[in-house]
Amino acid sequence: MSTARASRGRWQTRVRRVTARWLTSARIANAVSGPRRRRSHYPADMLDVRVLGPIEVHDDGEVVVPGSRAQRVLLAAMVHARGRSVSRSELALLVWGDDPPARPDDALKSHVSRLRRALHADVITGRSAGYALTLDREQLDVHRFERGLDPAADLSDIDAALGLWRGRPYGELADQEHFVGEVARLTELHAQGRLRRADLLLAAHRNEEAAAAYTELIAEEPLREAAWTGLLSSLHAAGRQAEATTRARHYRELLRDVGLDPSSRYLEVEREVFTTTPPTVVRSPGIASLPTPLASLIGRDHELEHLAELLRARRLVTLTGPGGVGKTALALRAAQQVADELTDAAWVVPLAEVDDAGAVVPAMVRAVEAPAAEPLGRSLERHLAGRRVLLVLDSAEHVLAAVRRVTEQLLSTSAALRVLVTSRQPLELSGEAVLPIPPLDREAAVTLLLERARDAGARIPSQHRELAIEVCDRLDRLPLAIEMAAARLRGFGLEELAARLDGRLRLLGSGEVGRHGTLAAVVGWSYDLLDPDGRSLLEQLSVFAGSFGLDAAAAVWEGVDVAGNVADLVDRSLVQRLEVPGHARYQLLETVRSFAADRLTASGSRRDTEARFVRYHAELGTRIGAGLRGPDERTWVEVLERELPNLEAAHATALRHEDLDTAVALATSLHVAVYHRLRADIGAWAEATLPLAQQAGHPGCTQLAAVVAVNRLHRGELDAVEDLLVDLPDDPSARHAHEVLGDLHLYQGRFAASLERFRQAERLAERADDRFTVLHSRMSQAMALGYAGDVGEALALVEVVRDEAGTARIRAVTAWCDFVEAELVSESEPHRALGLVDRSVEEADRAGWRMLAGVGRLTASSLRARTADPADAIPGFERLIRHWVNHGDDTHQWTTLRNLVDLFIRLGAYRPAARLLGAVGVAPRPTFGAEEERLAAAREAVLHHLGEEGQSLIEEGRRDDLAAAVELSLRALEELRAVDPERGRAADRG
Numbered sequence: 001m002s003t004a005r006a007s008r009g010r011w012q013t014r015v016r017r018v019t020a021r022w023l024t025s026a027r028i029a030n031a032v033s034g035p036r037r038r039r040s041h042y043p044a045d046m047l048d049v050r051v052l053g054p055i056e057v058h059d060d061g062e063v064v065v066p067g068s069r070a071q072r073v074l075l076a077a078m079v080h081a082r083g084r085s086v087s088r089s090e091l092a093l094l095v096w097g098d099d100p101p102a103r104p105d106d107a108l109k110s111h112v113s114r115l116r117r118a119l120h121a122d123v124i125t126g127r128s129a130g131y132a133l134t135l136d137r138e139q140l141d142v143h144r145f146e147r148g149l150d151p152a153a154d155l156s157d158i159d160a161a162l163g164l165w166r167g168r169p170y171g172e173l174a175d176q177e178h179f180v181g182e183v184a185r186l187t188e189l190h191a192q193g194r195l196r197r198a199d200l201l202l203a204a205h206r207n208e209e210a211a212a213a214y215t216e217l218i219a220e221e222p223l224r225e226a227a228w229t230g231l232l233s234s235l236h237a238a239g240r241q242a243e244a245t246t247r248a249r250h251y252r253e254l255l256r257d258v259g260l261d262p263s264s265r266y267l268e269v270e271r272e273v274f275t276t277t278p279p280t281v282v283r284s285p286g287i288a289s290l291p292t293p294l295a296s297l298i299g300r301d302h303e304l305e306h307l308a309e310l311l312r313a314r315r316l317v318t319l320t321g322p323g324g325v326g327k328t329a330l331a332l333r334a335a336q337q338v339a340d341e342l343t344d345a346a347w348v349v350p351l352a353e354v355d356d357a358g359a360v361v362p363a364m365v366r367a368v369e370a371p372a373a374e375p376l377g378r379s380l381e382r383h384l385a386g387r388r389v390l391l392v393l394d395s396a397e398h399v400l401a402a403v404r405r406v407t408e409q410l411l412s413t414s415a416a417l418r419v420l421v422t423s424r425q426p427l428e429l430s431g432e433a434v435l436p437i438p439p440l441d442r443e444a445a446v447t448l449l450l451e452r453a454r455d456a457g458a459r460i461p462s463q464h465r466e467l468a469i470e471v472c473d474r475l476d477r478l479p480l481a482i483e484m485a486a487a488r489l490r491g492f493g494l495e496e497l498a499a500r501l502d503g504r505l506r507l508l509g510s511g512e513v514g515r516h517g518t519l520a521a522v523v524g525w526s527y528d529l530l531d532p533d534g535r536s537l538l539e540q541l542s543v544f545a546g547s548f549g550l551d552a553a554a555a556v557w558e559g560v561d562v563a564g565n566v567a568d569l570v571d572r573s574l575v576q577r578l579e580v581p582g583h584a585r586y587q588l589l590e591t592v593r594s595f596a597a598d599r600l601t602a603s604g605s606r607r608d609t610e611a612r613f614v615r616y617h618a619e620l621g622t623r624i625g626a627g628l629r630g631p632d633e634r635t636w637v638e639v640l641e642r643e644l645p646n647l648e649a650a651h652a653t654a655l656r657h658e659d660l661d662t663a664v665a666l667a668t669s670l671h672v673a674v675y676h677r678l679r680a681d682i683g684a685w686a687e688a689t690l691p692l693a694q695q696a697g698h699p700g701c702t703q704l705a706a707v708v709a710v711n712r713l714h715r716g717e718l719d720a721v722e723d724l725l726v727d728l729p730d731d732p733s734a735r736h737a738h739e740v741l742g743d744l745h746l747y748q749g750r751f752a753a754s755l756e757r758f759r760q761a762e763r764l765a766e767r768a769d770d771r772f773t774v775l776h777s778r779m780s781q782a783m784a785l786g787y788a789g790d791v792g793e794a795l796a797l798v799e800v801v802r803d804e805a806g807t808a809r810i811r812a813v814t815a816w817c818d819f820v821e822a823e824l825v826s827e828s829e830p831h832r833a834l835g836l837v838d839r840s841v842e843e844a845d846r847a848g849w850r851m852l853a854g855v856g857r858l859t860a861s862s863l864r865a866r867t868a869d870p871a872d873a874i875p876g877f878e879r880l881i882r883h884w885v886n887h888g889d890d891t892h893q894w895t896t897l898r899n900l901v902d903l904f905i906r907l908g909a910y911r912p913a914a915r916l917l918g919a920v921g922v923a924p925r926p927t928f929g930a931e932e933e934r935l936a937a938a939r940e941a942v943l944h945h946l947g948e949e950g951q952s953l954i955e956e957g958r959r960d961d962l963a964a965a966v967e968l969s970l971r972a973l974e975e976l977r978a979v980d981p982e983r984g985r986a987a988d989r990g
Contacts, residue, residue: 047059047119047123047135047139048139048141049075049079049133049135049139049140049141050141050164050166051076051079051140051141051142051169051170051171052141052142052145052164052165052166052167052169052186053165053166053167053168053169053171054166054167054171054172055072055075055076055170055171055172055173057075057118057119059119064118064119066115066118066119068111068114069172070095070111071111071114071115071118072171072172072173073091073094073095073173073176074091074094074095074111074112074115074131075115075133076170076173076179077090077091077094077178078124078131078132078133079133079140079142080170080178080179080182081132081133082137082140082143083132083133083134083137084132085127085130085131085132086130086131086132087130088104088105088108088130088131090130091108091130091131092104092105092108094176094178095108095111109978110974110975110978112124112126112131113978114978123135141164142169142186144160144161144164145161145164145165145186145189145190146161146189147161148160148161148162148164148193149161149189149192149193149196154200155197155200155201155204158193158196158197158200159197161193162190162193162194162197165190167447168183168187169182169183169186169187170182170183172462172465175462191217191220191221191224194213194216194217195217195224195226195227195230197213198210198213198214198217198227198230198234199230201213201234202230202233202234202237205237206340207234207235207237207238208234208238208336208339208340209336209340210230210234211231211234211235211238211240212336214227214228214230214231214234215231216296218231219296220296222254223254223255223258223260225262225263225266228247228248228251228266229265229266229269231244231247232244232247232248232269232270232273233269233272233273235247235273236272236273236276241273244273245273245274248270248273248274296451297326297329297330297333298440298444298447298448298451298479299440299441299443299444299445299447299448300326300329300330300333300440300444303330303435303437304330304333304334304337306435307319307330307331307334307435308334308337308338310433310435311334311335311338311342311390311418311420312338312341312342313433314418314431314433315411315417315418315419315431316407316411316418316419316421316427316429316431316432316433317418317419317420317421317432317433317434317435318420318421318422318423318426318427318432318433318434318435319331319420319421319422319423319435319436319437320423320424320425320426320434320435320436320437320571320573321424321436321437321438321573322424322439322476322478322526322573322574322589322591322592323424323480323522323523323525323526323573324478324479324480324481324522324591325437325438325439325478325479325480325573326437326440326478326479326480327422327423327437328394328395328422329479330437331392331394331420331422332348332392334420335348335390335392335420338390339390342388342390342418343388343389343390343418344387344388344389345368345387345388345389345390346389346390346391346392347367347368347389347390347391347392348367348392348394349363349364349367349368349391349392349393349394350363350367350394350395351363351393351394351395351396351398351399351403352394352395354398354399356399357399357401357402358402359399360399360402360403360406361376361377361380361402361406362376364380364391364393364406365379365380365383368380368383368384368389368391369383370382370383370384371383377406377409380406380410381409381410381413381414384410384413384414384417385413385414386414386415386416387414387416387417388416389414389416389417389418390418390419390420391410391417391418391419391420392420392421392422393407393419393420393421393422394422395422395423396421396422396423396427397423397424397425397525397526397529397572398525398528398529400423400425400427403421403423403427404427404428404429407419407421407427407429408429411431424526424572424573424574425571425572425573426571436573439476439477439478439589440472440477440478440479440482441477442469442472442473442477444477445472445473445475445477445482446465446468446469446472448472448479448482448483448486449468449471449472449482449485449486450468452482452483452486452487453486453489455486456486456487456489458486458489460489460494464494464495467494467495467498468494470498471485471494471497471498474498474590475590475591476589476590476591478589478591480522481591485497520595522591523574523591523592523595523596524595526572526573526574527574527595527596527599529572530569530572530574533559533565534565534568534569534572535599536557536558536559536603536605537553537557537559537562537565537566537569538569538574538575538588538592538596538599539596539597539599539600539603539605539609540556540557540558540600540605540609541553541556541557541569541575541586541588541596542588542593542594542596542597542599542600543556543597543600543606543609543610543613543649543653544556544587544588544593544613544646544649545645545646545648545649546587546642546643546644546645546646546649547578547580547585547586547587547642548585548586548587548646549583549584549585549586550562550563550566550584550586552616552617552620552646553566553586555612555613555615555616556609556612556613556616566586570586574588574592575587575588575592576588576589580642583642585642607657610653610657611657611659613646613649613650613653614650614653614654614657614659614662615662616650617643617646617647617649617650617666618650618654618662618665618666618669620643620647621647621650621665621666621669621670622665622669623636624636624639624640624643624647624669624670625669625670625671625672625673627639628640628670628672628673629672629770629771629772629773629810630772630810631808631809631810631811633810633811633812633847634846634847637847637848640670640673644682647666647670648681648682648685650662650666651663651666651667651685651688651689654666655688655689655692660689660692660693660696660698661698661700663685663689663692664689664693664698664700664703664704665700666685667685667686667688667689667704667707668686668700668703668704668706668707670682671703671706671707671710671736672772674686674707674710674711675710675736675739675740675851676812676849676850676851676852677848677849677850677851678714678850678851678854678887678888678889680711680714680715680887680888683707683708683710683711684711685707686704686707686708686711687708687711689704690704690705690708699733700733702728702729702733702734702737703733703736703737705724705725705737706725706734706736706737706739706740707736708724709721709724709725709737709740709741710740712724713740713743713744713747713891714887714888714889714890714891714892715888715889715890715891716890716891716893716894716962718744718747718748718891721740721741721744722741722744725737725740725741730764731764731767732764732765732767732768732770734760734764735760735761735764735765735768735770735773735777736761736773738757738758738760738761738764738777739757739758739761739773739776739777739780741757742754742755742757742758742761742777742780742784743780745757746780746783746784746787747891749787749929751784751785751787751788752788754780754784755781755784755785755788758777758778758780758781758784759777759781761773761777761780762774762777762778762781765777771808771810772810772812772813775801775804775805775808775810775813776813776816778797778800778801779797779798779801779813779816779817779820781797782794782795782797782798782801782820782824783820783823783824785797786820786823786824787929791824791825794820794824795821795824795825798817798820798821798824801813801817802814802817805817811843811847812843812847812849812852814843815839815840815843815844815847815849815852816840816852818836818837818839818840818843819836819837819840819852819855819856819859821833821836822834822836822837822840822856822859823859826859826862826863827930830863830866830867831867833859833863834860834863834864834867837856837859837860837863838860840852840856841853841856841857841860844856850883850887851889851892853883854880854883854884854887854889854892855892857876857879857880857883858880858892858895858896858899860876861873861876861877861880861899861903862899862902862903864876865899865902865903865906866902866906870903870906870907871907871976873903874903874973874976874977875977877896877899877900877903877969877973878970878973878974878977880896881893881896881897881900881966881969881970881973882970884896885966890962893962893966894920894962897916897919897920897965897966897969898920898931898935899931899934900916900969901913901916901917901920901934901935901938902934902935902938904916904938904972905937905938905941905942907976909972909976910941910942910945910946910950911946911949911953912968912969912972913938913941913942914942914946914949914950914953914954914957915953915954915956915957915960915968916957916965916968916969917935917938917939917942917954917957918953918954918955918956918957918958918959918960919957919958919960919962919964919965919968920935920965921935921954921957921958922958939954942954
């Protein structure tokens with residue numbers, strides 16, 4: 001007996017234990033999950049498990065998020081147990097609640113096995129009592145957090161512990177009953193740690209920092225009396241007597257509203273504040289002019305650290321960024337952080353209140369409390385001369401020239417002066433350090449929305465996280481816009497808010513008057529500062545749906561010096577410059593785009609601007625389509641992906657303008673992407689255009705119908721394809737239609753008809769001088785010849801096509817030739833076929849040819865199932881099924897499932913094989929040739945092993961649609977892998 005056969009026998013013995021419990025109900029429970037990510041092996045001591053926020057594991061610096069909710073529940077339960085075993089029954093209850101699967105112990109083992117693979121370290125121990133996590137306590141962030149908040153901890157220990165906090169403990173599981181008590185305990189411990197940190201700052205006479213820390217606590221928990229006590233003490237110690245008195249009154253009002261009385265300790269501190277003279281503060285009272293933020297700063301740790309470093313190293317720093325990105329909040333927080341260290345005084349000058357350039361110096365004089373002597377500029381210089389001062393000039397963009405002049409003068413006369421400017425564009429002074437502030441990252445944006453919604457008395461359920469992400473993305477992840485949206489959640493649910501965001505400029509407002517009163521006011525503030533050319537350019541750039549280059553901007557805008565004007569808009573934070581290697585690309589934030597689009601409509605220039613936009617992208621689409629069929633296809637693939645949003649918008653605009661010629665050109669120029677790259681989204685343009693073209697009798701109807709037919713062919717609507725492609729003209733416009741019909745006949749087993757269609761496609765492509773289609777049609781002829789039994793002629797034709805494609809440097813056709821040759825020799829020379837198809841798939845992956853990558857993997861997986869250990873084919877089939885699901889190709893999905901039946905038989909998994917046999921038996925495409933023979937043999941094997949049960953399962957399968965068959969298949973493959981996880985991993989690596 002060969003090694004492979006012996007191995008197969010052992011495998012079949014083991015899987016019988018799994019398949020015996022198959023299909024106890026008509027539906028299979030698990031949803032389709034994403035493909036696993038391959039990871040290198042690391043020792044267990046590299047793991048760092050974190051639950052103080054969303055659950056994640058750090059594996060030697062790499063962040064790992066367990067792939068399914070069940071895995072996260074298991075990990076969280078074992079972390080919560082702190083080394084103790086968690087019983088299987090308890091884990092099952094946590095994972096499935098009151099609706100467990102038929103065999104929960106087996107399912108639980110499968111989930112634990114997958115969690116072990118995700119962690120890739122032997123840290124989960126199975127015991128008779130259940131499962132336990134065997135990690136050193138220091139590998140748990142919750143232990144380090146508790147240790148850092150020990151009563152004996154010093155300030156640095158507490159800072160390190162608080163730095164571990166990333167949000168609500170246990171993330172999405174925080175509201176699950178099992179974890180609620182622990183979440184509450186850790187949350188209180190976090191608050192106590194912050195309070196103790198503030199107390200230590202106060203004890204160290206770092207009064208301003210202590211006041212800021214107490215204020216943050218109060219903003220989150222207004223009735224935490226210890227924080228109020230500390231705040232009054234710190235304000236009193238800092239010499240801020242008036243503010244301390246005001247805060248004390250405010251706290252008394254809060255207590256009165258809820259019917260509570262202050263404690264004796266608080267009354268003692270309050271009496272001290274009211275009756276004793278505050279200590280002398282050595283520093284200038286200017287420090288007290290830095291306002292204390294009431295809200296926490298979220299998602300800006302990196303920028304805050306970088307800004308603090310710049311303030312230590314440079315005398316002039318300017319924060320730039322679009323309106324609402326949070327420049328002011330970041331500047332104030334950084335100023336508070338470095339003020340004690342670097343200066344004797346710090347002042348904020350709120351320039352948003354200044355109406356004209358002549359009012360800049362008087363505003364600065366008032367802010368720093370300089371003598372109001374004439375001339376004011378000299379008085380300001382004398383007041384600051386020789387002093388270690390930090391001056392924060394907030395919102396300088398509308399008086400930039402005046403701020404530039406006075407800043408340059410003050411820095412030249414005051415050697416110890418530091419200036420921090422917030423502006424939507426830099427000052428452009430020598431020695432200026434510019435720090436652009438981007439929108440928040442996605443995680444921080446969602447955290448901000450959740451926290452501000454909670455502050456507003458609204459709650460976003462955990463199951464709405466994806467919708468929260470969408471809302472934040474559509475608001476450009478701008479903190480101001482997110483905070484405005486969160487305030488709206490008091491009146492709207494998240495779903496209603498998302499539905500109304502198209503009118504975000506009118507919907508979102510803070511209720512205040514001024515530049516931050518509404519989103520429209522935020523953008524309008526910068527727009528009003530532009531010259532006429534800048535306004536016109538910004539308005540016309542709003543027609544771009546995605547990023548754009550300078551050549552595209554020049555084609556759309558009617559003005560001159562597009563490069564200079566775009567650069568000015570970038571400087572003013574109205575246009576973003578993207579970091580794209582080798583290309584200068586730009587884009588507008590959606591908020592800016594919406595504002596500019598309204599202005600473009602009001603100007604009366606929209607239709608002309610859109611016409612130029614459409615004309616440019618129609619020509620670009622034609623160039624991309626030609627490029628995808630030539631030797632530089634990879635370059636053109638990148639162009640397609642960059643320009644796709646604009647191409648789609650151009651097509652939609654052409655339809656709206658009733659410009660049918662351009663709409664047809666855009667919808668047909670990228671036929672090769674729909675066919676070879678499975679871009680059904682691009683094919684949808686043709687589906688929208690074809691009825692209009694047919695109604696108008698447009699000459700492009702045949703080409704449109706060919707694109708629509710590709711989409712329907714991939715969706716498995718085979719009958720609809722022939723109905724679309726009738727009465728084809730004898731001219732080059734029909735070449736792609738003949739190609740699609742050739743594919744259809746190939747799927748139907750009508751090889752002579754298929755061969756004739758491919759020959760027609762070749763003939764018409766020759767007339768169009770379309771070398772790509774000529775060669776691809778010949779390659780398809782070889783496939784039809786081979787399937788019809790003329791393998792010798794087919795192989796000879798493949799060699800001819802391969803030589804011509806190599807000469808023309810069309811790598812896609814060369815890769816197709818490798819695939820076709822592999823198909824032709826797969827029965828006679830399977831090992832040679834594997835080498836050919838693997839080479840074909842490698843090239844397809846590199847170039848993004850999704851059709852070829854899929855059919856190539858199907859051939860490779862089927863060959864491995866028939867010629868090697870069948871278990872090694874499991875990961876390939878899992879990946880392939882998801883590939884067709886992701887790209888909406890039902891036709892090739894059915895072909896994959898037919899081949900999967902044979903794999904199940906070889907593995908002894910007769911029950912899923914029987915059910916799948918029934919499903920594929922009623923699929924749209926008929927079977928023929930070797931595939932038909934294998935399915936017939938599979939049916940015999942099923943009936944031989946299962947008898948009447950097998951026939952019953954086949955009948956059940958006949959009622960399954962494609963989605964049910966896919967779900968069945970993935971579940972079966974997952975169970976088969978769970979029989980031997982190590983074997984499954986080895987196959988995955990292979």
